[in-house]
Amino acid sequence: MGDRNGCSTPGGGGSALSVMAGAVIGAAGLAWWLLSEAERRRQQPRQPRSLRLSTLRTPVPAEVGTGxxxxxxxxxxxxxVHELNQAIDDVRRQLESMNTQA
Known part of the structure; x- marks a missing residue:
């Protein structure tokens, strides 16, 4: 009679243990994500401030003549940018030549 309820089957306790382990792992993952998001948000206001400070320290060159x-x-x-585009074109040509040879 106990077999009908699934309580005395060998895999019954294992599935409950798997569910519990999954819940613990999921909770740990969620906690880690929440902490990392909180840390990211805490660091975010510092970034623009440090950028502003670095621009204040960097001397701005004066205008020369009309330009x-x-x-x-x-x-x-x-x-x-032009050099990078040329390099990309060269690589693309090399890949196309490899495809035609294969």
Whole structure:
């Protein structure tokens, strides 16, 4: 009669233990996630403040002539982007040639 209720089956206690272990692991995971989110939120206000402080410490170059000092920086950035695009194209061509050879 005990077999009908599932109480005396060998796997009955094991499934309850599995459920309990899953609940404990889930609770631990949830606690870890909540703590990491709280730590992230606690650190978040410090980040913009430290960025503001670093911009205050960094001297801003003065404007020279009619152009601003950011123009050379923009040209340098444009050159780097162009070089990266060329490198990406080279890699793409190499991959395409590997695919045609295979």
């Amino acid at each position: 601003t000092s950011s123009e050379p920086h923009e040209r340098d950035l444009h050159d780097r």
